[in-house]
Amino acid sequence: MSSIAEELAKKQKEISVAEFFEKNKHILGFDSATRALISTVKEAVDNSLDACEEAGILPEIYVDVKKINQNDYRIVTEDNGPGIVKKQIPQVFGRLLYGSRFHSIRQARGQQGIGISAVVMYSQLTTGKPAKIRSKIHGSDVARDISLMLNTKKNRPELINGDFVIWDKEHGTRFEVQVRGKYVAGKQSVIEYLKGTAIVNPHAQITYVAPDGSRIVFQRASEQLPPQTREIMPHPEGIELGELLNMAKDADSIKMSSFLVNDFSRISHRVAREILELAEIPQSQSPKRLTLDQAKGIIDAIKKVKIMAPETDCLSPIGPSLIKKGLKNVLGELKAEFYAPPVTREPRVYAGNPFIVEVGIVYGGHLSKDNQVQILRFANRVPLLYQQGACVITKAIEAIDWRRYGLEQRGGRGIPYGPAIILVHVASTKIPFTSESKEAIANIEVIQQEIELAIKACGRRLRTHLNKADRKAKTRVKFDIVQEILPMIAKKSAKIVGKPVPKLNGTITKIMNVVWIDDSVEYSKKRHKITINVYNYTPKQRNFEIVLVIPNSGSSAISKAEPQPKIEKNGMVLCWPIKRLPTTEMMRITIELSGLDKDAYDENEIYISGIDPVHVIGAEALPGDWDVDKLVVTEALVEEIVEEEEEEEADYDEQGEVLSDEG
């Protein structure tokens, strides 16, 4: 039997990381010929975008996919990025787990140092052909031209050819491979990936030549690069014990206090002192001598000391207006009924990494009622097309009771049905992908919670809209009867019995007993015209206030307001006191807005106060303790409602882990 143990021992050997991934290419996103083609384009384009942004260059990217025989495609990508220095080219393209972004804490598309070398490996595995790379850096006369393959046993590049060539481009990189692939249209396709990329990267110009020779240019929609993200130190929240011990061992600082201040973000000298005191560690102790128990003490102290939330300038959210644009773009020619104002949450931290969640929802109109809602997932401005079922975004959507927000859902769990698209973007200095193919975000509890809160905030606006539409529709019938049929009946009856037509106002108000608010937005001559008609169909005179929340893009202005609002804050919140509106009478408010995009405003957000909201159709009660005099902006309002809900959900949070563990 000892021979068996020895027999087994003989078989034990090292597995090269490249061999591992060659045999597990599905882990890298090459599990089908269709996906392989998309993954190839994606890895190359993501690298180009990262390089351009790091160098502060507005990206100009060219993608060409050509069919070269029954199964194989040639893919070329070219960018105007800063280029790659000669010595690094083989390493960057011909070696797995080699890269510049793994060790830095900063939002980037690439993180792992795997993607593009994986493409090279897949290419040689399926077509036997080397990859060709051309790169030129600024100030250089010539470009470097290289053909290389990846030696999977050693995980090292093997140069096939190297040359210097003239390239009429100031700087940039060109990448060419041949891969076995399959070209399809549909939701999971090269063009959909590029479209999604263009939407959330409006500063990029992307030219795409498809296998049929057709050329599509995604024009740059903005000349501004997104604010450059800053590299930061790890945030102390969620740091692992082992990580802390390693950091201390490698620290340059000679004192514990300076180690904490220098090697973490958001630890001031005061906070460092507090932590060390709680952990009973002398400030002047060398970090190299930090013991296991001391490290545990620090971890415990971090939980007790108040530490600022992470910096946000390491993150680059998409922002509400681009999210809405993105959703419109997905709809194309189709019209929607309602765009819920997108929500961008405050940054949070998981395991030392800050992250931000953004959500947008579009509803109704031409969207199909019979299918599950469509989910659009983005991570660090990259569209995620595969592995939807594995993604925490999907889990979060499934965990919400959508019946509360007006969508159909069996048992209050699972992906809801209905005419809606839900867009979720997660931005982080490190996205915890479920695998190296970077198509699904792992099930991290705090990330799921944030996504749920963002979706719920957005969902509440959807609910408000649907309630309003629903109540209006129901009351509309009554309204029609009261307004048209009742007078006709009265007239006819009067004629028959030969008596004068009776006054119906009292009867009408008794039947209706509501304040009816009928509003509209129209766009013409570069202006948004808002009309709000207020009917008092109650039996008595009424006093109340009407609040209108409008978007403020900075360049927008109120060009007309009739009557003038009593209160106006930030050009966003307007308030009219309605005084002594007699029974059966009506008053009208008209506003004209200039300087807004047509698409930026298509539904009024109207609130009322000073009247029991059950008597009002067409506006919601001013929520919570929202006081007209304190009015700030819509987001504050949303935030306030969210916080209320957060309190409600404290129970949920406590058992959050168990819930999020669903598989």
Place this chain on the structure above:
Amino acid sequence: MSSIAEELAKKQKEISVAEFFEKNKHILGFDSATRALISTVKEAVDNSLDACEEAGILPEIYVDVKKINQNDYRIVTEDNGPGIVKKQIPQVFGRLLYGSRFHSIRQARGQQGIGISAVVMYSQLTTGKPAKIRSKIHGSDVARDISLMLNTKKNRPELINGDFVIWDKEHGTRFEVQVRGKYVAGKQSVIEYLKGTAIVNPHAQITYVAPDGSRIVFQRASEQLPPQTREIMPHPEGIELGELLNMAKDADSIKMSSFLVNDFSRISHRVAREILELAEIPQSQSPKRLTLDQAKGIIDAIKKVKIMAPETDCLSPIGPSLIKKGLKNVLGELKAEFYAPPVTREPRVYAGNPFIVEVGIVYGGHLSKDNQVQILRFANRVPLLYQQGACVITKAIEAIDWRRYGLEQRGGRGIPYGPAIILVHVASTKIPFTSESKEAIANIEVIQQEIELAIKACGRRLRTHLNKADRKAKTRVKFDIVQEILPMIAKKSAKIVGKPVPKLNGTITKIMNVVWIDDSVEYSKKRHKITINVYNYTPKQRNFEIVLVIPNSGSSAISKAEPQPKIEKNGMVLCWPIKRLPTTEMMRITIELSGLDKDAYDENEIYISGIDPVHVIGAEALPGDWDVDKLVVTEALVEEIVEEEEEEEADYDEQGEVLSDEG
């Protein structure tokens, strides 16, 4: 700008594979404290089972989970495996991508050489504690005792302590770590993982001591090891071009012909000759000189030449009776209405790796009608608890129109609703997991197809059962009226009008007009008693045949049959010709079976032929061109129906890739 390229170049560096996984521990299955605990137990137990089976030892495994403080658990596993030789211990436990099973083609739980070292890494990351390993090989006086950590920068073990100790065990391995974890009950828990493992590994004895001190022993249910799986050469089907080129470069053979015969499975000398002729390569050419074009020629030739399906002795399916047992075990005290006979498909190949799919379905009874069906996933006899949404098993289930099989499903897509559990096992020499955490199988087209076919074969039996139940229930009402109420009415009417009771036979047969087959199975005194009552409720005399399919476990026997069947094949298929059964008469068949487990048989499978099946309630028509005289076994029957369907679905197969690409 050149400075930017150079700036970026400075940041480029190598990423150690251990560093990579330390920062991406969620990829390894450590994304939550709950899951981390399960992953820890799982990796250790899977290793123990693999080692025992490779050494031909009946596994005896001990698992102990103890809470040691608020967040941390100590986990100990111990096995009676062959042990690990001294020199290898540090490598096996303290180095990622190191193992014995990666380079061999054979069914095993571990494949990657990552799992157990990942546990060691997670342990030190979260608790700072080293792992303790004790191992003893047969014939050795002492065991080796080691404490070690994993140096993540180098991906190498670091010995903390090493010793020799006396261990009163002949051979085996003990593993102890401390990890941050969370202990929960429910579908995703240590106990569920162990229960699932015990079900599909009945040869293993597993003792579990839970944190509350309770001890559960999963008794060995079989003294037989599953047949030892044989290591094989890659099957030529689906081999990649780059792989072929590498294999040729490394070949020991000096001629192409012997290279093909020696380094692949199922290539005979004749097949090798055929391939080389088609590819226009001389048989005597050295494999080392194989060119890219020649390799392409071989790949093309492989597709044209008839090559035998892969060997099956490299695979170890669970088998129908264990699948059924497994499903019963899941139900526990609950009773089900129907167990569809489990289906084990023939082996198929993806990318050179043979695989087998098995499916079992249980329906009705105490199972809840209101939820989605429960899915039980297994890969190489390991239960998969997480990442259900990412798994090809789930995709296959979602792609089936379950309305055809009697389950509720909106739009014919998605996980169906209804009182059912679906168990799917995929066994392969290499399971293509979506990530290193080995919790979901990747979306490989041919695997999805096989799963769908297996499920449909099983689903058809479910549909047959439901149809039968449904028709019987409907006809039962009629039957009751005819059998009981009609005669009563006749009697009373006759009394009232003072006339003799009329003969009702003609009336009854006119109303019913069916052959009614009423059957039952009872188990007592270690025998299954089968009764089949055949009523001719048609207006004329009938001739037809009744076919009964019974299980044959090898040890079972028919101890009584009344009347004797005319045909009997393999002790599994019995046939009685029913000759001239007069109208309104009944005949009875009784059978006694001995030697079968009580659970192995609980519903009769009855077919009829020689009569229009619309006139028969309680049996299905003999399907297709299934001829009583050619009868073999149930699986052949299932196979036949499956093949019919396969033809129907040829269209589907052709666009399979697109469909399977759904994300």
